[in-house]
Amino acid sequence: QGDVRAGAQKAASCMACHGAEGKSAVPLYPNLAGQHAPYLLHSLQAYKKGERSGGQAEVMKAFVAGLSDQDMDDLAAYYASLQP
Amino acid sequence: QGDVRAGAQKAASCMACHGAEGKSAVPLYPNLAGQHAPYLLHSLQAYKKGERSGGQAEVMKAFVAGLSDQDMDDLAAYYASLQP
Numbered sequence: 001q002g003d004v005r006a007g008a009q010k011a012a013s014c015m016a017c018h019g020a021e022g023k024s025a026v027p028l029y030p031n032l033a034g035q036h037a038p039y040l041l042h043s044l045q046a047y048k049k050g051e052r053s054g055g056q057a058e059v060m061k062a063f064v065a066g067l068s069d070q071d072m073d074d075l076a077a078y079y080a081s082l083q084p
Numbered sequence: 085q086g087d088v089r090a091g092a093q094k095a096a097s098c099m100a101c102h103g104a105e106g107k108s109a110v111p112l113y114p115n116l117a118g119q120h121a122p123y124l125l126h127s128l129q130a131y132k133k134g135e136r137s138g139g140q141a142e143v144m145k146a147f148v149a150g151l152s153d154q155d156m157d158d159l160a161a162y163y164a165s166l167q168p
Contacts, residue, residue, distance in 0.1 A: 027120035034168060036111035042139055051138040054130050084118060084168035 002037060007078025010071055013063060014079075017056075022082040029056065034084025040076035048072075086121060091162025094155055097147060098163075101140070106166040113140070118168025124160035132156075 014032075018024050022033030032040065044067065046052050047060040064072070098116075102108050106117030116124065128151065130136050131144040148156070 024120065024123075027122040028126060029120070030123045031119055031168075035115055036108065036113070038111040039108075039114045042112060046136070046138050049138065051141070052130070052136050054133065054135040055126055057135070084115075 002041075002073035002075070002077025002080075004074075004077045004081045007074035007076070007081075010067075010074055011078055014075070017059075018079075022079050023084075031084065032079040033082035035080060037076040037080035040079055041072055044072040044075065086125075086157035086159070086161025086164075088158075088161045088165045090154075091158035091160070091165075094151075094158055095162055098159070101143075102163075106163050106168075115168065116163040117166035119164060121160040121164035124163055125156055128156040128159065 017026065017029045018032050023031045043052075044064050047057060048064045048067070050061065052060070067075070101110065101113045102116050107115050127136075128148050131141060132148045132151070134145065136144070151159070
């Protein structure tokens with residue numbers, strides 16, 4: 001189960017592209033605020049497993065390489081908790 | 085440039101999974117309402133190009149196979165226009 005507070009602390013690296021509140025300033029990067037946690041977790045796992053390519057997939061793959069399952073759960077819980 | 089009204093008419097097939105208003109009832113499927121149009125378009129193109137696998141990627145690939153570039157632009161504009 002993801003922990004929102006822990007996720008907030010782990011989200012520092014995400015903010016450059018996805019915004020301080022999960023709303024990205026660059027429209028080619030997705031907003032994350034209020035997205036379903038299970039989908040966010042699925043996406044992080046997909047990048048980690050190499051199931052996505054093109055676009056910023058290599059960037060995402062590099063970021064998620066260092067994340068544990070718990071880290072990904074926490075990040076998903078955090079972004080799902082934010083107001084869209 | 086995407087046309088919101090045309091997108092609304094083309095979105096019938098999307099609703100079963102992504103909800104009538106772009107908010108999915110199944111949390112493993114992403115909400116689309118209010119997402120950035122360029123990211124939505126990127127995602128549709130990624131499915132079409134086979135850049136995503138796992139999860140529901142095969143389902144999405146089948147859906148987008150019949151979509152033109154204009155169709156994808158319209159769908160992206162429509163979902164971006166909805167209240168998140």
